[in-house]
Amino acid sequence: MDDIKYSTHSHSVNTYDPKKDYGTPKSIAEKNVTLDIDGVTVSVPEGTSIMHAAQLSGVSVPKLCATDSLEPFGSCRLCLVEIEGRRGYPASCTTPVAEGIKVHTQTSKLADVRRGVMELYISDHPLDCLTCAANGDCELQDMAGAVGLRDVRYGYEGENHLKQEKDESNPYFTFDPSKCIVCSRCVRACEETQGTFALTIEGRGFGSKVSAGNASFMDSECVSCGACVQACPTATLMEKTVIDAGTPEHSVTTTCAYCGVGCSFNAEMKGQEVVRMTPNKDGGANHGHSCVKGRFAWGYATHKDRITTPMIRKNITDPWQEVSWDEAINYAASEIKRIEAKYGKDAMGGITSSRCTNEEVYVTQKLVRAVFGTNNVDTCARVCHSPTGYGLKQTIGESAGTQTFDSVMKSDVILIIGANPTNGHPVFASQMKRRLREGAKLIIADPRAIDLVENSPHVRADYHLNLRPGTNVALISALAHVVVTEGLVKEDFVRERCEWDSFVVWRDFVAKPENSPEALESALGVKAEIMRAAARMFATGGNGAIYYGLGVTEHSQGSTMVMGIANLAMATGNVGREGVGINPLRGQNNVQGSCDMGSMPHEYPGYRHVSDPAAKALFEAAWGRPLSVEPGLRIPNMLDLAGEGRFKALYCVGEDIAQSDPNTQHVTHALESMECVIVQDLFLNETAMYAHVFFPGASFLEKSGTFTNAERRISPVRRVMSPKNGMEDWEITAKLSKALGYEMSYAHASEIMDEIAALTPTFKGVSFKKLDELGSIQWPCNDEAPTGTPTMHIDEFVRGKGKFFVTQYVPTTEKVNAKYPLILTTGRILSQYNVGAQTRRTKNVEWHSEDIVEIHPHDAEERGVKEGDWIGISSRAGETVLRATLTERVQPGVIYTTFHHPESGANVITTDNSDWATNCPEFKVTAVQVTRVHQLSDWQKHYKTFSDAQIAFANNKLSKKTQQPA
Amino acid sequence: MQTETLIKMANQIGDFFEAEPDKAQAQKDIANHLNRFWTKDMRNQIAKYAKEKQGAGLHAQVISAISAYLKA
Numbered sequence A: 001m002d003d004i005k006y007s008t009h010s011h012s013v014n015t016y017d018p019k020k021d022y023g024t025p026k027s028i029a030e031k032n033v034t035l036d037i038d039g040v041t042v043s044v045p046e047g048t049s050i051m052h053a054a055q056l057s058g059v060s061v062p063k064l065c066a067t068d069s070l071e072p073f074g075s076c077r078l079c080l081v082e083i084e085g086r087r088g089y090p091a092s093c094t095t096p097v098a099e100g101i102k103v104h105t106q107t108s109k110l111a112d113v114r115r116g117v118m119e120l121y122i123s124d125h126p127l128d129c130l131t132c133a134a135n136g137d138c139e140l141q142d143m144a145g146a147v148g149l150r151d152v153r154y155g156y157e158g159e160n161h162l163k164q165e166k167d168e169s170n171p172y173f174t175f176d177p178s179k180c181i182v183c184s185r186c187v188r189a190c191e192e193t194q195g196t197f198a199l200t201i202e203g204r205g206f207g208s209k210v211s212a213g214n215a216s217f218m219d220s221e222c223v224s225c226g227a228c229v230q231a232c233p234t235a236t237l238m239e240k241t242v243i244d245a246g247t248p249e250h251s252v253t254t255t256c257a258y259c260g261v262g263c264s265f266n267a268e269m270k271g272q273e274v275v276r277m278t279p280n281k282d283g284g285a286n287h288g289h290s291c292v293k294g295r296f297a298w299g300y301a302t303h304k305d306r307i308t309t310p311m312i313r314k315n316i317t318d319p320w321q322e323v324s325w326d327e328a329i330n331y332a333a334s335e336i337k338r339i340e341a342k343y344g345k346d347a348m349g350g351i352t353s354s355r356c357t358n359e360e361v362y363v364t365q366k367l368v369r370a371v372f373g374t375n376n377v378d379t380c381a382r383v384c385h386s387p388t389g390y391g392l393k394q395t396i397g398e399s400a401g402t403q404t405f406d407s408v409m410k411s412d413v414i415l416i417i418g419a420n421p422t423n424g425h426p427v428f429a430s431q432m433k434r435r436l437r438e439g440a441k442l443i444i445a446d447p448r449a450i451d452l453v454e455n456s457p458h459v460r461a462d463y464h465l466n467l468r469p470g471t472n473v474a475l476i477s478a479l480a481h482v483v484v485t486e487g488l489v490k491e492d493f494v495r496e497r498c499e500w501d502s503f504v505v506w507r508d509f510v511a512k513p514e515n516s517p518e519a520l521e522s523a524l525g526v527k528a529e530i531m532r533a534a535a536r537m538f539a540t541g542g543n544g545a546i547y548y549g550l551g552v553t554e555h556s557q558g559s560t561m562v563m564g565i566a567n568l569a570m571a572t573g574n575v576g577r578e579g580v581g582i583n584p585l586r587g588q589n590n591v592q593g594s595c596d597m598g599s600m601p602h603e604y605p606g607y608r609h610v611s612d613p614a615a616k617a618l619f620e621a622a623w624g625r626p627l628s629v630e631p632g633l634r635i636p637n638m639l640d641l642a643g644e645g646r647f648k649a650l651y652c653v654g655e656d657i658a659q660s661d662p663n664t665q666h667v668t669h670a671l672e673s674m675e676c677v678i679v680q681d682l683f684l685n686e687t688a689m690y691a692h693v694f695f696p697g698a699s700f701l702e703k704s705g706t707f708t709n710a711e712r713r714i715s716p717v718r719r720v721m722s723p724k725n726g727m728e729d730w731e732i733t734a735k736l737s738k739a740l741g742y743e744m745s746y747a748h749a750s751e752i753m754d755e756i757a758a759l760t761p762t763f764k765g766v767s768f769k770k771l772d773e774l775g776s777i778q779w780p781c782n783d784e785a786p787t788g789t790p791t792m793h794i795d796e797f798v799r800g801k802g803k804f805f806v807t808q809y810v811p812t813t814e815k816v817n818a819k820y821p822l823i824l825t826t827g828r829i830l831s832q833y834n835v836g837a838q839t840r841r842t843k844n845v846e847w848h849s850e851d852i853v854e855i856h857p858h859d860a861e862e863r864g865v866k867e868g869d870w871i872g873i874s875s876r877a878g879e880t881v882l883r884a885t886l887t888e889r890v891q892p893g894v895i896y897t898t899f900h901h902p903e904s905g906a907n908v909i910t911t912d913n914s915d916w917a918t919n920c921p922e923f924k925v926t927a928v929q930v931t932r933v934h935q936l937s938d939w940q941k942h943y944k945t946f947s948d949a950q951i952a953f954a955n956n957k958l959s960k961k962t963q964q965p966a
Numbered sequence B: 001m002q003t004e005t006l007i008k009m010a011n012q013i014g015d016f017f018e019a020e021p022d023k024a025q026a027q028k029d030i031a032n033h034l035n036r037f038w039t040k041d042m043r044n045q046i047a048k049y050a051k052e053k054q055g056a057g058l059h060a061q062v063i064s065a066i067s068a069y070l071k072a
């Protein structure tokens, strides 16, 4: 008998399949409970819902309001089951399993009830399934089928919701309330998954409906993360691209090319066309969540501005000439050879970008070191996180964050310094907010009141240390002073794990009276007792985790501050387990990876110094070329020398130094002084306007490779369409190398990774094959840790013993005075990304179409500036004009802006000041004056003329047929 | 490169190691930093300047570091 066959053996639970919806979240309880579902014995962790257990045993219970990304709600009554010996019909989504119970999910009584429920839903639902955008991808439709609904007794004559108007205000998705079944999955997704609380269910009973706070989605608090769209079981919330193109037919898992969170996505395709990007539930960094950039802003890949044919020209005042790949490569190679012969190897170099894959960065630095024959290779991390690399290497021995993102779920006190996660790292911020809603404490050190201070629902900072820009090191000393002098040091940790001598020197230093909060109060502008309370909370509140961003690194003492952070974490014993750690939040997707791949002028892949004889021998043997033991030029050094006519050729891959680097006029002067600037990019970016050779690049959808996120997670980037420019970026570099006489014979990006793995101990176990199997891998990945290392420094620091460094506060030379009385600091916002080359070419501009300056009402009033006025901002470096907004988020004396739009010229005013150890620019502190003006600055006018001419050169390029005699 | 730029950079490095109580160690650390992160040309330029101009404008520690430990 069938019955006997099932009940006599304990059914082993099916393995978890991320593609299935289990209805309710996984339970992580350790104790197991055994029960019987439809005659099958299953054993599942305590706390699992009956619905989830049933799905594991292979039985799908009908459901509508439940989905496994959200806590169960129990409102639709479709998932009812019978339990022997219990009365009534409990909802399987809200009822947990219990030892020994016998559950029936299919009985004739249940079938009746379910059909009745469905009938009610359907009677108020348009029956246009055949023409509905969700046809075939609609849970309501599936359920109608599953419960065997054949007939709807209630007519459409009565009152219904079918005539309600659509809300199409959001550029990426539509809200069609006539299709809503009020399951509230969207509301709960916005709360639980995203943490924005933009949606509510308004009204009761029949009158209840989903509302974005009585506003259109666009005018509401909605940040367009897409979580509600993802959760909606019907076509009510639907991507516009799906409405336009129809449902996708295949899907490929890949990685977001924007920020350092590194979210995993499914590119859902129709042939070679992306229909939508949906967050991958199994993604290690994002667990099925997304932000507006990765989820929706990928249209730039097919934007009309993309350049897909190589171009060359003799002078930057000439129009571009379209040429074949061979011609472009050969021209570039001949220029490089000419310049080498005339000026020498050291007059040449390369710049890579955090927007490149690991494989692209690797081949570029290899080209420069092995073929150009110099170590003049640098990367844009120079201008963002180079101090992290330096500071963490010195103190703990590895230039990377210590934790996984998930670690935050075990943190008790979170200290955020100079980072704005809800804007810069939104998906991680959602996770952090979840932990904060569970009760973790929050301390924020930032000159400006970022959203987490008090502008996020159900989250509030316990302390906001609103220090003056440029005083970070004084703050960390003050906090450390409290820890040391109030006996809050975890001495056993320090004795066991750190160099005791270095600790003693540091302890005696921070204990000095001049490092007390009281002594530093006036320099910092933060009350001493608040610093004391915050330090006590951090040191004694349980697991303390520090998250920091560019507000720490982009200072003249950026590296000092990173070391100060490491000192504090070590002194309080907050390294080496989950819930704690030193966590740099990386700006761009592959900041970590580009540094790992040896794109800094002083080190090979895996952070080995170029003067290290063993490393040199290893790479010389592998590459078959002599290599230099001398560190090469950093980006600012290259630019300085170029301006003096001593640096002549630059191969710039995916980076836009003319917009992203400080003191724009200095940068453009340097570019103008070079003889061969080769730019490889998707678009004619600002740097390309000064280029002689343009190699069109491939977008992340058109190539294979890997990105490494802020938690050292290596994730695959997969080619889902053919490159519009004809080849992947690493192939371009390999072709250039070949034209220079050095063959790089890779057949596929995976072979580049194999070479990296063979040469880099921390990557030893990494391969594309393993990435296919595991989804992603956190390095170090080697024989000891074949599946990677989520938490580092567990029993021992990579450096052996942790080392404390004395961090003396040295005020920046960028000081305010009568002429420049205000401090400008810079940051970013959610919808735009870095220089904006991608996001400005998407509908994200509907949220942010220009860079705006925040100014305190008091400073504004003194200068007669009103909301929306144009203001001129002048610094020691230059002048620009932007529009002002008045807000108390900034403190008096400080103004703030973003730098996503080139015409803003935010970097025209930033100066050459930089970090002492790494030359990372001091973007966060510029002394300025502000005045009301009525016209653009001279720089902006000149910029406009120049960039219009350059764009015309590219638009009216000379094709080969129309080529004019020179 | 402009010598002023190099002087400023070197002094910033000197500032950081100022806090090191062991002066000889501080000088080694300063020179080590220059050796590891500056190009040969940059090191030679600052060394030449330090010698010719008796280190005018450079921190005392930096001058000692350059003369004692800088790699040529």
Ligand code: SF4
Pocket (backbone or CB within 6 Å): A186, A189, A190, A194, A196, A197, A198, A199, A221, A222, A223, A224, A225, A226, A227, A228, A229
């Ligand atoms: S898109 Fe995100 S923020 Fe907007 S309503 Fe939906 S869940 Fe909330």
Ligand code: SF4
Pocket (backbone or CB within 6 Å): A179, A180, A181, A182, A183, A184, A185, A186, A187, A210, A231, A232, A233, A234, A236, A237
């Ligand atoms: S919009 Fe979708 S998710 Fe939200 S209540 Fe309606 S059907 Fe449910």
Ligand code: SF4
Pocket (backbone or CB within 6 Å): A256, A257, A258, A259, A260, A261, A262, A263, A286, A290, A291, A292, A293, A294, A295, A425, A426, A427, A428
């Ligand atoms: S931009 Fe960052 S947070 Fe947003 S989807 Fe991409 S990786 Fe995730």
Ligand code: FES
Pocket (backbone or CB within 6 Å): A062, A063, A064, A065, A066, A073, A074, A075, A076, A077, A078, A079, A080, A091, A092, A093, A094
């Ligand atoms: S799925 Fe359980 S009540 Fe809706």
